[in-house]
Amino acid sequence: MRKMETTTPVEQQAPSARVVTSVRSAGEDEGAVNPTVFDIENLSVFYGEFKAVRDVSLAIEERKITAMIGPSGCGKTTVLRCLNRMNDLIESARVEGRVQYHGIDLYDTQVDPVEVRRRIGMVFQKPNPFPKSIYENVAFGPRIAGFKGDMDELVDQSLRKAALWDEVKERLKESAMGLSGGQQQRLCIARAIAVEPDVILMDEPASALDPIATGRIEDLMQEIKQEFTIVIVTHNMQQAARISDMTAFFTAEVSEQNDRRTGVLVEYDKTEKIFTNPSNERTENYVTGRFG
Amino acid sequence: MRTFQAAAVVSIVVSALIVFSLIGRAVSFVTEVDLSDLAAGGWFPRRSMFGLPTILTGSVIVAGIAMLVAAPLGLGAAIYLAEYARPRVRKVIKPVLEILAGIPSVVVGVFALSWISPQIIGRLSGDAGLFNMAAAGIGVGVLVTPLVASVAEDSFRAVPMSLREASYGLGAKKRSTTTKIVFPAAISGVVASIILGISRAIGETMVVLIVAGGTGGAEFSLNPFNAGQTMTGAMAALARGSDQVRGADQAFPSLFFVGLLLFLITLSLNVVSERYVRRVRQKY
Numbered sequence: 001m002r003k004m005e006t007t008t009p010v011e012q013q014a015p016s017a018r019v020v021t022s023v024r025s026a027g028e029d030e031g032a033v034n035p036t037v038f039d040i041e042n043l044s045v046f047y048g049e050f051k052a053v054r055d056v057s058l059a060i061e062e063r064k065i066t067a068m069i070g071p072s073g074c075g076k077t078t079v080l081r082c083l084n085r086m087n088d089l090i091e092s093a094r095v096e097g098r099v100q101y102h103g104i105d106l107y108d109t110q111v112d113p114v115e116v117r118r119r120i121g122m123v124f125q126k127p128n129p130f131p132k133s134i135y136e137n138v139a140f141g142p143r144i145a146g147f148k149g150d151m152d153e154l155v156d157q158s159l160r161k162a163a164l165w166d167e168v169k170e171r172l173k174e175s176a177m178g179l180s181g182g183q184q185q186r187l188c189i190a191r192a193i194a195v196e197p198d199v200i201l202m203d204e205p206a207s208a209l210d211p212i213a214t215g216r217i218e219d220l221m222q223e224i225k226q227e228f229t230i231v232i233v234t235h236n237m238q239q240a241a242r243i244s245d246m247t248a249f250f251t252a253e254v255s256e257q258n259d260r261r262t263g264v265l266v267e268y269d270k271t272e273k274i275f276t277n278p279s280n281e282r283t284e285n286y287v288t289g290r291f292g
Numbered sequence: 293m294r295t296f297q298a299a300a301v302v303s304i305v306v307s308a309l310i311v312f313s314l315i316g317r318a319v320s321f322v323t324e325v326d327l328s329d330l331a332a333g334g335w336f337p338r339r340s341m342f343g344l345p346t347i348l349t350g351s352v353i354v355a356g357i358a359m360l361v362a363a364p365l366g367l368g369a370a371i372y373l374a375e376y377a378r379p380r381v382r383k384v385i386k387p388v389l390e391i392l393a394g395i396p397s398v399v400v401g402v403f404a405l406s407w408i409s410p411q412i413i414g415r416l417s418g419d420a421g422l423f424n425m426a427a428a429g430i431g432v433g434v435l436v437t438p439l440v441a442s443v444a445e446d447s448f449r450a451v452p453m454s455l456r457e458a459s460y461g462l463g464a465k466k467r468s469t470t471t472k473i474v475f476p477a478a479i480s481g482v483v484a485s486i487i488l489g490i491s492r493a494i495g496e497t498m499v500v501l502i503v504a505g506g507t508g509g510a511e512f513s514l515n516p517f518n519a520g521q522t523m524t525g526a527m528a529a530l531a532r533g534s535d536q537v538r539g540a541d542q543a544f545p546s547l548f549f550v551g552l553l554l555f556l557i558t559l560s561l562n563v564v565s566e567r568y569v570r571r572v573r574q575k576y
């Protein structure tokens with residue numbers, strides 16, 4: 001496996017990728033188009049024989065919040081987990097097509113998935129803090145990455161960015177399992193931030209939380225989008241409309257060969273356009289609540 | 293429903309009877325024996341030498357050596373099965389471990405005498421006789437390994453997948469995920485597996501009887517390459533009659549005293565490990 005060498009090409013190619021790549025689906029007239037972080041081309045994902053997602057192509061821009069919406073089972077999680085090779089952990093999962101990250105093919109045999117996940121962090125649907133202290137939860141990622149600096153400072157900063165510091169500063173040594181669900185999820189975000197990733201993937205990060213905790217997570221995302229590219233899967237259309245810059249709408253189609261449903265990307269555009277004036281009828285039906 | 297209740301009541305009554313008969317006879321042994329005999333420099337019941345230190349240290353030495361074998365092997369196997377083995381490999385290895393757990397201890401005892409003692413212990417120490425505590429310890433370790441492996445594996449499997457994903461998502465490798473996340477999260481189960489292993493090792497008899505060399509009595513010794521006697525070995529030898537002679541009237545009653553001691557030790561170990569196991573179940 002090529003290890004840290006992946007660093008070099010990423011860093012070298014990033015600037016040129018920034019200049020050259022244009023964003024395909026975004027309207028060119030309104031709003032700034034940021035450089036591309038992920039360029040997904042004809043991505044299909046299989047679980048064993050089952051094709052879960054077919055021919056997805058989209059480009060995700062830097063320092064924007066990109067939302068993935070669509071009915072249950074349409075493959076949002078599956079696509080998201082392709083972006084940091086989390087699907088490698090599922091024995092039966094197989095990927096076709098290409099996912100380029102700053103111009104690097106993420107599925108190249110030379111690319112080390114461990115390195116990929118260090119740059120592309122993830123926050124899960126259910127808060128999953130480690131059964132360790134709050135401090136240790138945040139320090140874990142930097143520590144395994146060989147962080148040599150001031151750990152206290154890093155933990156402090158990460159918790160502040162995740163808007164959790166004030167609530168936990170007195171009890172950093174206490175178990176994270178004693179926090180509320182919303183606090184646990186913010187801790188998971190702090191933990192992801194602490195490794196200073198380039199991208200944070202979030203899979204329905206607020207679905208297990210009450211409205212107040214959800215609001216805090218949404219505010220927090222607005223804060224940290226200055227620093228990170230965020231891709232979020234959500235079931236909640238108001239949430240997508242509120243927080244995201246770009247929205248991808250997926251749906252599931254019954255395939256010809258068997259009657260299992262395969263996810264497809266229907267429309268990808270600026271969030272405003274998707275929710276006010278979508279090009280595709282299926283998108284319109286979905287966002288207006290006439291379907292799914 | 294009634295039948296099950298009756299079965300439960302009967303088993304409780306039987307256990308209570310066993311304990312009471314132990315206590316009664318153990319007490320009468322203690323009141324009648326010359327207490328200085330309990331501190332004798334060896335365990336020779338026929339000569340009225342009931343040196344408790346001999347059989348206590350014998351048990352500790354044998355169980356200790358057993359755990360030196362069973363803890364690394366059992367935990368290693370558990371980690372491999374729970375974290376590394378592909379489902380297909382696991383399907384083969386798991387039953388093999390179960391078969392291993394079902395080997396009669398007398399078979400392991402004979403194996404310890406005919407192979408472990410001459411081939412392993414004989415090579416480690418030229419002075420060791422064929423009968424020694426070290427060979428017994430290794431044999432008991434072989435017996436206990438599957439138990440440790442299976443309890444520990446269950447506790448690794450009880451660690452939710454979401455914790456592993458969280459770790460991988462932060463850029464952890466498999467190895468650090470296993471050692472820094474899964475293992476600590478399962479630590480109470482690991483401790484429980486070790487305690488259960490110790491309890492089982494202290495209670496193991498047949499291997500000791502065959503290979504430790506304590507039948508007929510043993511001198512006090514801390515050297516595992518020497519012959520020695522354990523609590524279980526002493527009891528078996530007494531019960532079988534080989535450590536009794538007519539006239540030495542305290543020999544047979546000492547059986548109950550040692551039995552009670554053994555019962556209390558394993559009971560407290562099991563209670564402690566039960567508590568740990570319960571902690572595993574509550575955690576997530």
Ligand SMILES: Nc1ncnc2c1ncn2[C@@H]1O[C@H](COP(=O)(O)OP(=O)(O)OP(=O)(O)O)[C@@H](O)[C@H]1O
Nearest residue numbers: 047052071072073074075076077078079090092263
């Ligand atoms: N590990 C897996 N093995 C087999 N099939 C899977 C696996 N994970 C997901 N699938 C299937 O792939 C399809 C897409 O699942 P996915 O979880 O990506 O959908 P989703 O859009 O995230 O749904 P939801 O909104 O309910 O979370 C579904 O049909 C699902 O059953």
Ligand SMILES: [Mg+2]
Nearest residue numbers: 076077078233
């Ligand atoms: Mg999902």
